[in-house]
Amino acid sequence: PAVTQGNPYQVEVGLIFGGNMPADKPVEVLRFANRVPLMYQQGGCLLTKAIESVDWRQYGLDQPGAKGVPKGPAAILVHLASTNVQFTSEAKEALADNGEVIEEARKAMLEMGRGLRKHLDKKKKMAKTKEKFELINDILPAIAEKSAHILGRPVPNLAGSITKIMSAVISETTTTWNKETKQTDVLITLFNYTSRVRAYTILATWPEKAGAEMIDNETGGRKEATGVWAWKLPSLEPGERTIIGYSLGGLERGDWTETDVFFRGSQDVIGASKMDEKFLEEIRRQERALSEPGDADSTQEEPAEPMGEPTVAPPSGQTTLFGGDV
Template sequence: MGEAEEISSKQKQISISEFFEKNKHFLGFDTLQRAVITAVKEAVDNSLDACEEARILPDIRVELHRTKTDELQMTTQDNGPGIPRDAIENVFGKFLLGSRFHAIRQTRGQQGIGITGVVMYSQLTTGSKTHVVSKIKSDSSAVYVDLGIDTKKNKAIKSGEKRDVWVDDKTGEEVSHGLRIRTLMKAKYQKGKKSVYQYLRMTSIVNPHASITLVVRDKEGEIVEEGQWLRTTDKLPRVVEEIKPHPHGIHLGTLQRMMREAQDRRMTSFLNNNFSGVTRRAAKQILEVAEIEETRTPKRIKAEEAQAVVSAFQTVKLLKPPMDCLSPIEDLLIKKGLSKAIDSRFASTVTRNPSVSQGNPFQIEVGLVFGGDIAADGPIEILRFANRVPLMYQQGGCLLTKALESVDWKRYGLDQPGGTGIPKGPAAVLIHLASTNVQFTSEAKEAVSFDETVFDEIRKAMLEVGRGLKNHLKKSSQRKKAKEKFELVNIILPEISRKSSELLDREEPDLAPVITQIMNAVFLEEELSWNKEDKLSMCSITVHNYTARARAYTILAKWPEGPDTAMSYNPTGGRKETNGLWAWRLDTLDPGTSMVLEFGISGLSKGEWNETDIFFRGNGEIIGATKMDENLLEEQRKTEALEAAMEEVRKKENDAMIETLAIKPERVPDASGHAEQAEVLLEEAPPPTGEWRFGMEGDDQ
């Protein structure tokens, strides 16, 4: 046998299971401390996804029990829909088997690697099988089974399978549906910032609809750490819809595969039916640019022609993909999630409008909390999330961190030595990237790789919450000074008046005009409360005129407008300025008088709304309110008009698509007019820029 033949004969096919068996660090099992976090993460992520898809409010329990110095037994249990018997061995015993890999929508897991990696790591380090109990609602009993992995064949090895009634160890009640996993692995539990406790704490922040408990025991069974994070809302994340791929994210090889598998007979139908954002008019334009006849069959398109189509994708104007494939946390729930984990005095949140990068829809959310019990002498806490999953490691190499570091935080009231890097101060920043395709730096999914479009969106969101913090600190300082001055005047002047009147034997004068002249300011204070009887979130705005002349203002207040909320109580009337912004006209506010504006919001739970922003129009300043930026307000109105027009275009296109089912292809109404209308609107209207800070000046950073 020759040398070449001998070398060739040694080559062997390896399975994906064998690969990960030798490269377990790719999955996050590179150290004993990280191994337990990775295992808990994979189990909890699966539980949350399963519960949300089944529209069940998650109740998740995690128990860790140290059996040896470097061994832990992990038990997780949820109240999800469970896994059918025939699917259990594939879910836990086969790599790259998943239900979400080909679906273009926001999910936590996708590749079909996670929980199988936990089973493999347990088997590799302790030789133990993973014990699974699964109960689905339609079965009378639960399935009990022990699972391992045949790494050469990438398939499960199961044993000890039986059926029995599942009685919950904690409640003593029969379980109607759910899943329990128990596995033994080489791992070490540690406390601190990179721990299971911190992971579950962070998970609870971005999943306020979930209740999560943790119990950690030592070898003697004594509890060494525990945590409980109860749900703060009964509102499940909105259901995400699967969408078609967008041409801007398609590579040549992918397009060729799609054309080989296509059932369409014409290229126009292929482009229109298999991609989002491609109208019939756009499909014709793409083929015209690529110099391909519309009647060509996709399966007969040559490689150079396919390349021409890919190039045409980048030149023809296309609609953005639908954004119902994303499920953001939303501002109110971010605040509720942060409030149950971090004690603070101020919270500013921003949910940017959805955007697209390389054909992949994504959305950025940022929350900033300040003050309270947060330590002021060190770097701020950074809470990074991708599709509601905490990112615990590689903070410095993550896109989310780099975007935060790019902001000059000194301008917003935080200390930042050198003008760059992570700022210092009593604050915590939450950054959430929701996307149909999060690009991680590795299979362990610990950090997000660089993407310029995503970076810019995060940075803009940072600037917005920074302006919110700056505005809060400014208002707090103004109110503090005004309050001190007012209290001082009200203490000293009456005392002087009383003593002077006694000495001169005269009646005490009316001090209101004098106090007004000394204060010489218009002061505003708002108070948010809960009306238990009517179940309304109430906001009371009081405007005091401590000046010598009458004043006239328009007062504007932000409120959580949405499909589930309404302004149910508003005796003063007023008018809607734009989404989430209401205005009242105060024609005359006489010197020394006050005016109270009050309104109530229905559709919220107690504690869901605990902060608002107040703006004003009129001459002079109002301490406690911000001057309205009319340019930003006008841009917001244009953006809303654009979104409404785009929604109308999509509706008409959907109606046209439905009509194609009932008529011949050549009679299909061309939706190009709608697309053209949308393109004109896109050119005329400004790009969406997320939540608007109406009264705050922009930044040139």
């Protein structure tokens, strides 16, 4: 929030990336003023000019000459809330220029762009690691089998060799529609390809607000906030694989196609994101705000304390390629 000409205002931005949006066309710009969508005169609007003032090439979007609206499979949402919104005309189709507001909107765009770049870097890193992982899984077993056949010996256990080569903790998530049960099946697989014992709390999003019901959750865990479930994994041995599986009922095919997975722990997990505790706190704050108004007989559910980062005392002298000495 800030003040310009004695009027308080706040700029909110958001970005949707990927999906079925075309990569060779300008990004879709969604403008709002005090929650009212602005449908026309996009080129002459203050909010559009703030978008055009950013060099989006450094954040992974195409922008010839670093001018104009960027191109890419994305949609940018920008909202101005103020007690006195200045429009270019009485039609209220675009916002009038204001240097202070443009600069504030530009700063918000830069912060959002950094988040996009971080997301794309993680995605690229995960793709390379997955390619390496699949290549190793294809080649090593074949070499081991042929060598064992030639020498007349049993095929050795390759978990230790893969651990030395990969030196990473990898998460793979699948979200598929089950035709037989008419449910959405989610499978989260965690591989520990490092030389030491790991411990994590794994969190996943699910469409609770849409009326979905979590079914066959044999791993247990607990609800952290609306639409967020957590499982504590106190010990994940080197070379070990852990599977978290559950189903979602009450949905139609296509309602839920991708599950976001987060983690708490000291070692990065390729394929999952570090849990932002502010995100959880914001959800809980909204829960409290919704539960406060009501009759006196209503009871407010206490928010669950977040599962802390699990710790396991590592043996001395162990190293990983990601973190050096541990």
